[in-house]
Amino acid sequence: MHAAQKPERLVLGLLSGTSVDAAEAALCRIRGAGDSVKLTLVGHHSVPISRELRRSVREAARPEELCGLQIALAECFAQAGLGLLAKLNIPDDSLDLVGSHGQTVAHLPPPAPFPSSLQLGEANVLSQRLGAPVVFDFRAADLAVGGQGAPLVPYFDWAILRGAGETRAFQNLGGIGNVSVVGDRLEDVLAFDTGPGNMLLDALAERVTEGALPCDRDGQLSQRGSADPVVLESLLETPYLKRPPPKSTGRELFGPTLLERVWAALSSRPYDALATAVAFTVEATARAYESYIYPRVRPAAMYVSGGGSRHPGLMAGLRRRLAPLAVHPLDVLGFPEAAKEAACFALLANECIMGVPQNVPSATGARAAVVLGKIVP
Ligand SMILES: Nc1ncnc2c1ncn2[C@@H]1O[C@H](COP(=O)(O)OP(=O)(O)O)[C@@H](O)[C@H]1O
Ligand SMILES: [Mg+2]
Numbered sequence: 001m002h003a004a005q006k007p008e009r010l011v012l013g014l015l016s017g018t019s020v021d022a023a024e025a026a027l028c029r030i031r032g033a034g035d036s037v038k039l040t041l042v043g044h045h046s047v048p049i050s051r052e053l054r055r056s057v058r059e060a061a062r063p064e065e066l067c068g069l070q071i072a073l074a075e076c077f078a079q080a081g082l083g084l085l086a087k088l089n090i091p092d093d094s095l096d097l098v099g100s101h102g103q104t105v106a107h108l109p110p111p112a113p114f115p116s117s118l119q120l121g122e123a124n125v126l127s128q129r130l131g132a133p134v135v136f137d138f139r140a141a142d143l144a145v146g147g148q149g150a151p152l153v154p155y156f157d158w159a160i161l162r163g164a165g166e167t168r169a170f171q172n173l174g175g176i177g178n179v180s181v182v183g184d185r186l187e188d189v190l191a192f193d194t195g196p197g198n199m200l201l202d203a204l205a206e207r208v209t210e211g212a213l214p215c216d217r218d219g220q221l222s223q224r225g226s227a228d229p230v231v232l233e234s235l236l237e238t239p240y241l242k243r244p245p246p247k248s249t250g251r252e253l254f255g256p257t258l259l260e261r262v263w264a265a266l267s268s269r270p271y272d273a274l275a276t277a278v279a280f281t282v283e284a285t286a287r288a289y290e291s292y293i294y295p296r297v298r299p300a301a302m303y304v305s306g307g308g309s310r311h312p313g314l315m316a317g318l319r320r321r322l323a324p325l326a327v328h329p330l331d332v333l334g335f336p337e338a339a340k341e342a343a344c345f346a347l348l349a350n351e352c353i354m355g356v357p358q359n360v361p362s363a364t365g366a367r368a369a370v371v372l373g374k375i376v377p
Pocket of ligand 1: 020199310
């Protein structure tokens, strides 16, 4: 039976975020679509991306390299999916549908001269390995109607995590930071990339430990230093942070350029450099709330997901800086934070085959609501 005709679908969501740290898989049972959609998480699984592959993704420049990565990354996503099914003892041929975000290698939203966003991970490889139709390339349709092509998670936050009669702020801290502020109505969702997340912190940790640590695990490096106020203020001058939403960003703004700036100023005090990066993420996030959210709505609480929610310094900093706003890890709502973004792409795939638009024009700035995704049947 065609997946769209079934009352309930077993849908696999796949993704690797801007950090290029791991391929994430989430398996979901999904009923219905649109307003009344119901999603239950069956399980999730994460497969680390090797240092070599991560470096290729970050440094790929020649067309030949991108061409090969299209397949290498798809094999990695397929492994994450198959690994999850094996872990759950679910036969390989049980999937009804796959939604694959892929790995972003470039994100050039408006006002770029040719607004575009490129995700790699060949959908035909995935459909062959996973034995189910694959929905992919979720950003192109929104870009085609003038949107940023991002953020896409607000649809999930609204459809699955909204609380009746209450406004919730869902803050993700991945390579970059993003927020969705969600109440009862989809049209009122406010969402944008807040700016830095872990990207600068990861790059500094790698440099300071000469590659031994890919991130400031549990805050162990940054907690030995203190933020440098002068460097912090200069980072906060980044023009992106002063632009009102809709807006989205990626490695282009918060990656290597900032690393070299911070390192030029603080290489003699490496732990202070890391502490400055923590303070930058906390302060940029807090100012985003004060400038662009509070004038419109006061959320009842903030729910944090993404790898940054496991960083004690970031969580403590947000709590201190945004008090009296309650800052919780997302898990308090009963949804594991580590599964959220992969589960989002299972949901977006479900809506695609059901013909339900899943971009959120109030978040992306698009001129119209459109159905996102292409299908390999
Ligand atoms: N225990 C931890 N302590 C500190 N940082 C962590 C921890 N676990 C994960 N992270 C951070 O989270 C990042 C990955 O988060 P993730 O949400 O997957 O981001 P992305 O969506 O960009 O891939 C890692 O690169 C790392 O910086
Ligand atoms: Mg990740």
